[in-house]
Amino acid sequence: MKIRALTAVAAGALLIAGAGAAAPAQAAAKKVTVEFLTVQNPTDTWPTTLQSLTKAYNAKFKQNVQLKISTYAQGDAYNQQTQLRASQGKLPLLYNVLSNQDQPKLFKKGMSADIVKLYKQLGIPGALAPAAADSLKKQFGGVALAVPFELNIEGFWYNKKMLADNGIAVPKTFEDLSAAAATLKAKGIQPFAASGMQGWPVTRIIGVYAQRVYGPTAIADAQAGTKVTYEGAPFVRGAKLVADWGKKGYFGDALATLDYMPAMDVFLQGKAAFFYMGSWALGQFTNTDNNKIGLDNVGFMGAPLVTGGKGVATEQPINTGLGIAVNPKLVNADTKGWLKYVLAEYGNEALKLRGQITGITVTKSPASVPALTVEITKAIAKVKNGMPWFESSMTQKAGDFGTHNVVNLASGSMSPADFLAGIVDNNK
Amino acid sequence: MSKILESRRTGVSFVAPALIVYTIVLLVPTIWSIGYSFYDGNLLDGFTFSGLSNWSTLLHDKEYWQVLRFTLEFALSVTVLQVGFGLGLALLYMFHIRKGGALIRTIVFFPVVLPTVAVAQLFKKMVEVYPQPGLVNALIEKIFGEGSAINFLASPTWALVIMVLMDVWRSMGFYGVLLYAGVVDVPEEIVEAARLDGASTMQLIRRIVLPLLKPVLFTSILFSINGTIKVYDTAIALTRGGPGISTTPLSIEVSQQAFNYGAYGYGTTIATSMAMISLVFSALLLRFNRKDASE
Numbered sequence: 001m002k003i004r005a006l007t008a009v010a011a012g013a014l015l016i017a018g019a020g021a022a023a024p025a026q027a028a029a030k031k032v033t034v035e036f037l038t039v040q041n042p043t044d045t046w047p048t049t050l051q052s053l054t055k056a057y058n059a060k061f062k063q064n065v066q067l068k069i070s071t072y073a074q075g076d077a078y079n080q081q082t083q084l085r086a087s088q089g090k091l092p093l094l095y096n097v098l099s100n101q102d103q104p105k106l107f108k109k110g111m112s113a114d115i116v117k118l119y120k121q122l123g124i125p126g127a128l129a130p131a132a133a134d135s136l137k138k139q140f141g142g143v144a145l146a147v148p149f150e151l152n153i154e155g156f157w158y159n160k161k162m163l164a165d166n167g168i169a170v171p172k173t174f175e176d177l178s179a180a181a182a183t184l185k186a187k188g189i190q191p192f193a194a195s196g197m198q199g200w201p202v203t204r205i206i207g208v209y210a211q212r213v214y215g216p217t218a219i220a221d222a223q224a225g226t227k228v229t230y231e232g233a234p235f236v237r238g239a240k241l242v243a244d245w246g247k248k249g250y251f252g253d254a255l256a257t258l259d260y261m262p263a264m265d266v267f268l269q270g271k272a273a274f275f276y277m278g279s280w281a282l283g284q285f286t287n288t289d290n291n292k293i294g295l296d297n298v299g300f301m302g303a304p305l306v307t308g309g310k311g312v313a314t315e316q317p318i319n320t321g322l323g324i325a326v327n328p329k330l331v332n333a334d335t336k337g338w339l340k341y342v343l344a345e346y347g348n349e350a351l352k353l354r355g356q357i358t359g360i361t362v363t364k365s366p367a368s369v370p371a372l373t374v375e376i377t378k379a380i381a382k383v384k385n386g387m388p389w390f391e392s393s394m395t396q397k398a399g400d401f402g403t404h405n406v407v408n409l410a411s412g413s414m415s416p417a418d419f420l421a422g423i424v425d426n427n428k
Numbered sequence: 429m430s431k432i433l434e435s436r437r438t439g440v441s442f443v444a445p446a447l448i449v450y451t452i453v454l455l456v457p458t459i460w461s462i463g464y465s466f467y468d469g470n471l472l473d474g475f476t477f478s479g480l481s482n483w484s485t486l487l488h489d490k491e492y493w494q495v496l497r498f499t500l501e502f503a504l505s506v507t508v509l510q511v512g513f514g515l516g517l518a519l520l521y522m523f524h525i526r527k528g529g530a531l532i533r534t535i536v537f538f539p540v541v542l543p544t545v546a547v548a549q550l551f552k553k554m555v556e557v558y559p560q561p562g563l564v565n566a567l568i569e570k571i572f573g574e575g576s577a578i579n580f581l582a583s584p585t586w587a588l589v590i591m592v593l594m595d596v597w598r599s600m601g602f603y604g605v606l607l608y609a610g611v612v613d614v615p616e617e618i619v620e621a622a623r624l625d626g627a628s629t630m631q632l633i634r635r636i637v638l639p640l641l642k643p644v645l646f647t648s649i650l651f652s653i654n655g656t657i658k659v660y661d662t663a664i665a666l667t668r669g670g671p672g673i674s675t676t677p678l679s680i681e682v683s684q685q686a687f688n689y690g691a692y693g694y695g696t697t698i699a700t701s702m703a704m705i706s707l708v709f710s711a712l713l714l715r716f717n718r719k720d721a722s723e
Contacts, residue, residue: 075688076683076684076687076688079687079688080687083470083471083472083687083690084471086471086472087471087472102472102690105472105473106472109472196582196671197668197670252558253557253558253577253579254557254558254579254582255582256579256581256582256670256671257556257557257558257579257581257582258558262558262559265559266558266559269559395689396688396689396690397688397689400684400688404669404670404671404672404673405672407582407670407671407672408671408672411582411671414672
């Protein structure tokens with residue numbers, strides 16, 4: 001009886017001691033849930049990289065941050081959800097930005113942080129690449145309202161072997177490019193791969209051409225409508241170029257029904273020589289399941305010049321993709337440490353995991369980086385003046401008009417004048 | 429028992445729960461939406477009263493009239509074809525397919541339960557041009573030679589045809605079963621008497637079956653037209669409203685205006701116009717049915 005009583009007391013004492021020992025460890029590992037509202041699926045680049053960083057943060061700092069990914073399809077579904085949450089004051093800590101017109105409204109309501117200031121407040125100002133900050137300020141009317149989880153350069157990619165086999169030098173100008181397309185077409189090779197279903201891979205050619213004629217401020221000036229308009233000569237020439245290429249069959253027979261990935265497949269399966277796209281596609285180019293022409297066979301020529309135009313080679317289309325906004329109302333003692341770690345380390349982790357170039361400074365290069373990624377990083381570093389994309393300043397309606405009707409422009413069922421007039425009409 | 433069932437209070441207590449739910453879930457949002465059509469704004473900017481300006485914009489919006497025209501073309505084509513084919517199937521089941529009728533009805537009904545996106549992928553593959561010609565283009569190239577493939581979904585006219593065919597294929601089994609239920613209700617004695625009098629099958633159908641089937645036929649047409657005016661998933665899954673906006677129906681336009689362009693007021697104006705169009709068709713059909721019944 002006495003022994004039983006003593007055993008019970010000893011067991012009880014052990015339990016109490018164990019609970020006491022556990023209590024400090026449990027208090028240090030308070031569970032904090034951080035939500036990321038996004039258009040990407042959980043296995044895509046941003047969520048995967050953030051999850052990896054969260055795991056590393058928890059291990060390094062003995063924390064218990066749980067990252068919740070909430071995915072909504074880009075377009076109506078995402079816009080609806082974000083607008084609803086904004087009206088309820090329930091935007092999460094991280095979320096994909098709305099349109100260039102709507103995101104500043106969230107900034108005024110205190111739901112979207114000035115990223116340059118945020119990086120300074122977190123004590124990591126050097127982690128934000130100046131080119132990215134500059135591009136973001138241009139995008140949102142003077143204030144950088146998104147974290148650049150991507151830093152992209154756009155331009156024409158080309159199949160090196162196809163050009164070499166047909167005696168074509170890498171084009172430096174749009175005139176050279178048109179001549180190259182004519183040579184390829186004559187030999188039964190489709191010159192350009194493009195997604196007419198998306199529309200923007202074709203409309204961006206118009207924007208780039210106009211900026212090569214007028215200079216890098218073409219889009220901003222056209223939006224202001226003072227020195228030039230979207231119906232002005234530089235844009236008319238760009239629209240005529242696309243109409244001409246379409247008429248000559250340079251985009252192939254399936255432009256209107258090709259979606260984003262099938263168009264990329266046309267290029268990566270060696271069925272077209274040139275492909276206008278941004279460097280976010282590096283993830284697909286380095287994927288051997290998709291890339292049948294080989295990574296070494298993919299070249300990047302950037303945006304060609306126009307003979308007699310005002311554009312120069314150090315001006316290139318640069319953007320930060322669909323940025324990630326930070327809700328300053330949720331930056332607090334629980335989330336600040338995690339946020340600082342993620343915003344400082346994202347560049348390193350994205351490059352390591354997915355070969356993704358971002359607007360966040362890389363301080364630890366991975367052991368091996370594909371040669372094409374190195375080439376693109378150098379190309380971005382050479383850019384002195386980033387050129388925005390065609391729809392960057394337009395209203396959503398004008399942008400949609402352009403992307404929906406560019407296939408009609410390319411097929412000849414809509415004239416360049418009508419196409420540009422439609423953009424101006426819808427840009428009010 | 430009959431006293432209880434005949435009392436007004438009993439009737440109200442049976443109907444009340446469903447009526448309350450219907451009012452909260454359907455009537456209140458509908459009236460609220462109609463109210464929004466007199467306002468401008470969105471969830472970010474707030475709402476300001478704008479009177480009839482959205483309605484004025486609607487009347488002068490070329491894009492709206494183009495989208496309306498497409499919606500009506502689609503709705504009327506699909507209604508005529510799916511109810512027509514459904515009627516044909518019902519008569520086939522009644523007069524020709526006796527053995528294995530239930531199995532055949534099930535097989536024909538099967539597409540009704542398939543998800544729209546899956547059916548759209550099927551039709552997309554069938555009319556594909558790239559990366560390889562689909563079934564239809566393979567047949568075309570076999571008959572007319574290589575290079576004669578047609579990019580159906582790149583043409584506004586052909587894209588409409590493919591959309592109509594897709595919806596008709598999906599839904600005709602449903603109307604076949606619905607109308608068959610009506611055909612089966614035709615008294616056997618009348619049919620037998622007509623046969624004894626020497627009526628042919630066509631005469632039977634024209635003089636006896638169709639007149640007696642009118643109420644069910646009318647219901648099917650009403651059902652069909654109201655459903656097809658609201659088409660959304662077929663357009664999104666097959667063409668995304670393209671090329672351009674040539675296959676964009678009113679429902680997609682509502683969504684675009686409200687959520688992409690931040691014009692909730694104008695979006696609900698278009699939605700209200702859809703409801704009005706449905707009402708007009710329903711009223712016309714009801715009137716026609718009443719006139720017919722009184723004759």
